[in-house]
Amino acid sequence: MSYFGEHFWGEKNHGFEVLYHSVKQGPISTKELADFIRERATIEETYSKAMAKLSKLASNGTPMGTFAPLWEVFRVSSDKLALCHLELTRKLQDLIKDVLRYGEEQLKTHKKCKEEVVGTLDAVQVLSGVSQLLPKSRENYLNRCMDQERLRRESTSQKEMDKAETKTKKAAESLRRSVEKYNSARADFEQKMLDSALRFQAMEETHLRHMKALLGSY
Amino acid sequence: MSYFGEHFWGEKNHGFEVLYHSVKQGPISTKELADFIRERATIEETYSKAMAKLSKLASNGTPMGTFAPLWEVFRVSSDKLALCHLELTRKLQDLIKDVLRYGEEQLKTHKKCKEEVVGTLDAVQVLSGVSQLLPKSRENYLNRCMDQERLRRESTSQKEMDKAETKTKKAAESLRRSVEKYNSARADFEQKMLDSALRFQAMEETHLRHMKALLGSY
Numbered sequence: 001m002s003y004f005g006e007h008f009w010g011e012k013n014h015g016f017e018v019l020y021h022s023v024k025q026g027p028i029s030t031k032e033l034a035d036f037i038r039e040r041a042t043i044e045e046t047y048s049k050a051m052a053k054l055s056k057l058a059s060n061g062t063p064m065g066t067f068a069p070l071w072e073v074f075r076v077s078s079d080k081l082a083l084c085h086l087e088l089t090r091k092l093q094d095l096i097k098d099v100l101r102y103g104e105e106q107l108k109t110h111k112k113c114k115e116e117v118v119g120t121l122d123a124v125q126v127l128s129g130v131s132q133l134l135p136k137s138r139e140n141y142l143n144r145c146m147d148q149e150r151l152r153r154e155s156t157s158q159k160e161m162d163k164a165e166t167k168t169k170k171a172a173e174s175l176r177r178s179v180e181k182y183n184s185a186r187a188d189f190e191q192k193m194l195d196s197a198l199r200f201q202a203m204e205e206t207h208l209r210h211m212k213a214l215l216g217s218y
Numbered sequence: 219m220s221y222f223g224e225h226f227w228g229e230k231n232h233g234f235e236v237l238y239h240s241v242k243q244g245p246i247s248t249k250e251l252a253d254f255i256r257e258r259a260t261i262e263e264t265y266s267k268a269m270a271k272l273s274k275l276a277s278n279g280t281p282m283g284t285f286a287p288l289w290e291v292f293r294v295s296s297d298k299l300a301l302c303h304l305e306l307t308r309k310l311q312d313l314i315k316d317v318l319r320y321g322e323e324q325l326k327t328h329k330k331c332k333e334e335v336v337g338t339l340d341a342v343q344v345l346s347g348v349s350q351l352l353p354k355s356r357e358n359y360l361n362r363c364m365d366q367e368r369l370r371r372e373s374t375s376q377k378e379m380d381k382a383e384t385k386t387k388k389a390a391e392s393l394r395r396s397v398e399k400y401n402s403a404r405a406d407f408e409q410k411m412l413d414s415a416l417r418f419q420a421m422e423e424t425h426l427r428h429m430k431a432l433l434g435s436y
Contacts, residue, residue, distance in 0.1 A: 029285035054258055
């Protein structure tokens with residue numbers, strides 16, 4: 001079996017959004033399924049009613065002549081067809097109720113899920129911010145190092161050299177903090193992303209299992 | 219097997235009328251059958267079109283999310299159902315054509331038959347007339363005999379007796395002719411009735427065989 005947690009890290013960490021968007025389709029599918037089954041139920045009901053009408057036509061067949069007994073056969077067969085499709089209609093109507101009930105539960109689950117995964121969304125944004133900061137800090141530090149090196153070659157005064165060294169140290173400290181922030185954000189993101197991936201996968205599995213069970217009666 | 223010629227002689231020789239009336243229902247049954255099949259074809263066509271519409275609904279299902287591939291299944295299954303009922307519609311439409319074609323042939327056969335059995339109808343009427351005449355002739359003859367007997371007891375004149383005898387002879391002759399007429403009409407009727415019964419039976423058998431063959435494709 002394949003797991004959401006093994007995939008969907010995605011370029012620029014967009015995997016979360018992809019997964020979340022996919023999971024959000026669940027209730028839409030459920031609603032569409034209910035609409036689909038409702039349409040089918042209407043079709044079956046129309047057919048059943050038409051068959052019942054046809055059965056009446058058969059029972060109005062002329063009772064004279066040698067062909068007359070055949071009308072009874074037509075009447076019975078039309079009645080049976082009407083009944084079959086009426087039963088199907090009723091089953092489908094029950095199924096719609098089940099689907100709608102499931103749809104309501106699903107919406108609750110999704111609301112709860114949305115609250116629970118909001119932390120992951122934050123982690124994605126924090127990581128994104130830190131990721132942009134890191135190269136800037138690195139560049140700043142490198143520039144300071146080059147400045148210091150240039151001053152040394154130009155035999156600048158000790159005072160100027162000290163100033164430059166202080167700046168370099170500050171830049172180094174800033175870079176160190178950025179790296180720490182990035183590592184921490186990355187770890188946080190990975191943990192939360194794994195959690196969310198597991199949660200989404202569980203939801204999708206439950207969803208599909210539910211839909212499959214519902215479709216068993218279609 | 220039972221034969222029309224063994225039954226349907228009927229009280230007051232009405233069997234012919236009964237048979238003829240029954241045979242006349244043939245074209246009515248054929249027309250009613252065509253109407254019935256036409257109605258059925260319309261029902262199937264409506265169902266097929268509705269299924270095709272349902273298939274479109276399925277192909278409009280959201281293409282996002284894990285449930286999406288199921289819509290393809292719904293689309294295909296709805297398409298298949300639509301196609302099945304469309305094929306049934308076409309078969310029924312072909313069947314209607316066959317039934318209508320048979321109906322036309324049948325009308326021709328019935329027209330020809332009507333011309334051919336008109337002799338039987340005449341024979342029935344002749345026999346009916348003669349049958350009413352016979353008891354009257356018999357009664358007349360008996361009355362004449364009783365008159366003659368009475369005159370003899372009353373010792374009436376020879377002249378009166380001769381008159382009465384002439385009357386009795388005339389009545390006897392009239393009764394004899396009536397009996398002859400009745401026997402001849404009866405023989406003619408029996409022969410023609412047998413012919414017609416055979417013809418009607420053949421027509422009904424052909425009719426039912428035809429209808430059965432047509433219904434084989436229903």
